[in-house]
Each structure stands twice: as structure tokens, then as C-alpha cells.
Amino acid sequence: xxxxxxxxxxxxxxxxxxxxxxxxxxxxxxxxxxxxxxxxxxxxxxxxxxxxxxxxxxxxxxxxxxxxxxxxxxxxxxxxxxxxxxxxxxxxxxxxxxxxxxxxxxxxxxxxxxxxxxxxxxxxxxxxxxxxxxxxxxxxxxxxxxxxxxxxxxxxxxxxxxxxxxxxxxxxxxxxxxxxxxxxxxxxxxxxxxxxxxxxxxxxxxxx
Numbered sequence: 001x002x003x004x005x006x007x008x009x010x011x012x013x014x015x016x017x018x019x020x021x022x023x024x025x026x027x028x029x030x031x032x033x034x035x036x037x038x039x040x041x042x043x044x045x046x047x048x049x050x051x052x053x054x055x056x057x058x059x060x061x062x063x064x065x066x067x068x069x070x071x072x073x074x075x076x077x078x079x080x081x082x083x084x085x086x087x088x089x090x091x092x093x094x095x096x097x098x099x100x101x102x103x104x105x106x107x108x109x110x111x112x113x114x115x116x117x118x119x120x121x122x123x124x125x126x127x128x129x130x131x132x133x134x135x136x137x138x139x140x141x142x143x144x145x146x147x148x149x150x151x152x153x154x155x156x157x158x159x160x161x162x163x164x165x166x167x168x169x170x171x172x173x174x175x176x177x178x179x180x181x182x183x184x185x186x187x188x189x190x191x192x193x194x195x196x197x198x199x200x201x202x203x204x205x206x207x208x
Contacts, residue, residue, distance in 0.1 A: 009084075010064070010078055014064060014069040022055045023095055024057070024097060025090045026099040027101070029101075030044045030103065031103055038062050043104075043126060046192050047102075050195045083100065083113045097122070104126070105129065111125075111128070130156060146198045147175070149177070150176070150181050153181055175194050175198065
């Protein structure tokens with residue numbers, strides 16, 4: 001069950017949805033704010049559901065300027081602070097370790113947050129938009145465990161990700177879902193199954 005919560009980022013009051021599970025937690029970020037992205041996106045909801053099924057505490061939220069969140073779109077810069085404050089919100093309530101997951105633009109924001117004290121934060125990505133947004137500022141993502149994309153995704157092209165992800169983290173896994181496009185139309189169940197399988201494997205690896 002999710003409950004409505006609010007937290008503050010750069011004097012902006014942001015809205016989110018919190019599912020309280022075990023101490024291990026994840027912040028989930030949404031697609032581009034200027035193209036209708038929000039925390040209610042079907043892919044974002046699917047990601048949240050998979051993590052919840054694995055026992056995680058989940059927090060998905062609206063970036064500044066989206067729906068009921070105060071402020072305005074900030075070219076991804078202020079949005080990085082939104083992510084940091086979402087992580088802090090969970091940590092201040094005793095949750096941790098906290099991970100990052102996201103879809104499309106949300107992965108770009110998360111990747112640029114992975115510096116400083118968040119440099120080693122574990123991260124999963126769904127369709128990082130490498131053909132649409134500039135990832136050149138992303139050097140090393142030591143916490144990146146998994147990236148998922150569709151074979152027909154022209155915004156997160158598999159061939160481009162196959163070249164880039166080893167540069168970010170040679171140990172990260174890339175999974176390509178046959179027939180899926182950037183929006184995972186008719187492929188949400190396959191996406192959920194792939195993410196669930198990966199999380200089970202990652203959990204087993206951590207417990208070894």
C-alpha cells in the first residue's frame with residue numbers, strides 16, 4: 001500500500017508516493033517533465049510494483065514543477081537535488097541502504113546524481129535515453145547493476161548502450177527485451193518479469 005507524502009527540495013514542496021516495506025529502499029524517478037512525464041507513468045508504476053514485490057520500501061515522486069510539486073523545470077539540475085532530497089527523506093526515517101531506479105529522463109537525472117556521497121549508490125536503469133540526452137558528463141557509475149531497454153527503442157538504442165554501459169561500469173548487465181519500444185507498449189509484463197528476475201539475482205549475489 002502506498003501513502004501520499006511530501007518533502008522539500010530547494011524550498012519546493014514535492015509530492016510523492018511511499019510504500020513502506022523493509023529497510024532496503026529505492027527512489028524511482030520518472031520520464032521527462034516537459035513531455036508529460038510524472039510518477040504515475042505506467043513504466044514507473046511497473047518498476048515500483050516489482051521492487052515492492054521484492055520487499056523494498058519504494059518512493060516515487062514528481063520532480064519540481066510536475067503536477068502538485070512546486071517549482072519549475074530546471075534543465076535536470078534542480079531535479080538532481082530533488083533526487084538527493086528524496087534519498088535523504090528515506091534515510092532520515094531509518095531506511096537504507098537506498099538505491100536509485102528510473103525510467104528514461106529519470107535515469108539521466110539519477111546518473112548525474114551518482115557523485116559525491118551517492119557515488120556508490122546501487123542503480124538500475126530502464127531505457128536510459130542516450131540518443132536523446134547528453135550523457136557525456138557521466139563517467140563512472142560504480143553502483144550501476146542493470147540497464148533494460150527494448151530492441152525497438154530508438155531513444156535508448158541497444159547498440160549504443162552496448163558501447164556505453166561498459167564504460168560506465170564493466171560489471172553492469174544490459175538486458176534487451178525483444179520487440180519493445182521506448183514506451184514498452186504491450187511489453188510491460190515482460191519488463192516487469194525481466195526486472196524481477198534481475199533483482200532476485202542481484203539479491204542472491206549480495207547474500208553470497
